[in-house]
Amino acid sequence: MDDPPLSLSERFILKDIERRLRRDPRLRHRMRSGHRVRSYWLPLAVTLLGAASLFLMVVGIRTSDPPVIWAFAGLWPLTLVQGFRLLCRWTEPEHVRSPLR
Template sequence: MPDEPLTQRERREWESLERDLRGDRALVRHTRLVSARWRGKRVLLPLMAVASLVLLCWGVVTSEPAVIAAFGVVWTATVIGAFRILFRSFS
């Protein structure tokens, strides 16, 4: 029995399984690459959030234009980074 060639239907099913398996391997490879790229940014985003809170408080207390401008830059980058992580987890 094992020496008999596959029928046409069995060959189609075998090729379909191989195609699905290649797709799964590509997905696993892609997931590993994405998680490796974002590993360093997991620390950066909380630090930026803390920095924006410090700048916010400092800007309210001192009302210096440079501090308020720095808060605007850091806060904008923090919000964009948070949304990128949020929407990346949904896709």
């Protein structure tokens, strides 16, 4: 690649950015660890939402109580959205994953 050389002000700005990045302890830890820290909140949330949705569905079918049916109707879309996010995370290739997720 034949990029033009950086001007003096561009080199100064680049050095300043590098200095700030070297001072960031979280970035330094991530770079040293070599792997991404996995978050277990999303799988736990999907599991709990799924269990609550299943419970509300069964109780709603058995009792036909409108508040229970409405609670299920409100919780079920949230469960589906979070389940879809989890599925997307599981199917995403390892090298494409964003370190900020």
